[in-house]
Amino acid sequence: MRIYVLGATGHIGSYLVPRLVRAGHEVVAASRGTREAYHPDPAWDDARRVVLDRDASDAEGTTAAQVLAERPDAVVDLVCFTPDSARQLVEGLRGEVGLLAHCGSIWSHGLSTSLPMEEDDPKHPFGEYGVGKQAIEDLLLAESASSGGLPCTVVHPGHISGPGWRVINPVGNVDPRVWATIARGEELTVPGDASATMHHVHADDVAQVFELALQRPEASVGEAFHAVSARALTVRGFAEAAYAWWGHEARLRPVTWEQFRAEAGDEHAGTSWEHLHRSQVCSISKPQSRLGYEPGWTSDAAAHEAVAWLAAHDEEHDLPAPA
Structure with a gap:
């Protein structure tokens, strides 16, 4: 596939782009261009680097057009934080790409009522970030379920850990x-x-979940998945x-x-x-059973x-x- 990664040089993208390149995909790595990835990898030489400032492109209403100019088969969105931003991208990509994979957060759960939390548990988010991520999940999964809607999946990382931050x-x-x-x-x-x-998770394990979701759309479309270590x-x-x-x-x-x-x-x-x-x-039984996810790192x-x-x-x- 030709895969467009928004926020490619951040915590997750620093590992996801090399993973996708090594898997044989054509990768368009989009970032604001203000810094390099968190760790060097020779696979970056085979990725196409483009500049896209998400805040500016959203304000101009050009995010989807800039993405589609690269003719992607799938899009990974690692830098979407508001429902308006998500809605703008969805409306522009609908009917044009095969899958949109969005980065959510386990904070979309808010306070838990049973442990370990499962993706489909009732959610009670609080705070601007958690509430926003939950609203985006609702929007994307409803879009994916609608006739003619854009196929979407959501990955919810825990506390992302790794070298560089x-x-x-x-x-x-x-x-x-x-x-x-x-x-x-x-x-x-x-x-x-x-x-x-x-509940921590190594950034490469989050990248693993995204890679698996892209590889297995029959299992990932219309679904949300936790991306955390095996144990909190x-x-x-x-x-x-x-x-x-x-x-x-x-x-x-x-x-x-x-x-x-x-x-x-x-x-x-x-x-x-x-x-x-x-x-x-958070439980990882769903990404394990449906995608074959196996964390490479424990929390510690x-x-x-x-x-x-x-x-x-x-x-x-x-x-x-x-x-």
Whole structure:
């Protein structure tokens, strides 16, 4: 196939484009052109690179036209965040391409009522991001189910991890001081009782789900799939694994959210609350059974790779490399 990837140099696209090239597809890799992919891969030499600024093209109403100018058979949309943006693309692509694969989020679930969460569970999203992603999913799946509609599938990643960016840490934020505290074997302040959960996933495993969805449209069209590791981690479990990377026993000091906010600061505490309040655990039985998905990384292995990169590149915090 000829596949157009919107947001090609982001977290997921950095792995998806090489995967698709190696699978024999013609790939058009679209990005704003402001940076390269997160990691080098010789397969990028065989992808066609184009510039597309999604915000600008949506404002001009030209996104679909720019995509169709490349004559794709399928489109992967990794940078759609509002229903209006999704609707504009769908209306332009309807009848012109065989599949639109959209990147959603497990935050579309909101608070869970049973665990592990399944894709078709009732959803109760909150916050602008989660509500928006759920509205987009509803729009795309309804479009896919309608007569003459554009075939669509939705992939919902967990907390995307990998080398090149700051991974969500054991207290649910991206404060690099947390990793430094753990590396030194010092006491880590955690909000609540450390039982909240987070469900990480390596960016390449998210790319795997997209690749499988494109390869198997008979199984993916009209469906949504989680893209997460095989098992989620609690705050305590994640912290214990992380301390062990530097040869330490975990030292956790549970505090109230008010105390945590006073120590961590409003920004980091707010990010922690967003992740830990949801406390999500997602099932992967559907992508496994229908697509053949098999995660290549556990939650802690994906985070470990990200932290090893951070140790090699963040000179400010002098973080030693994890074992």
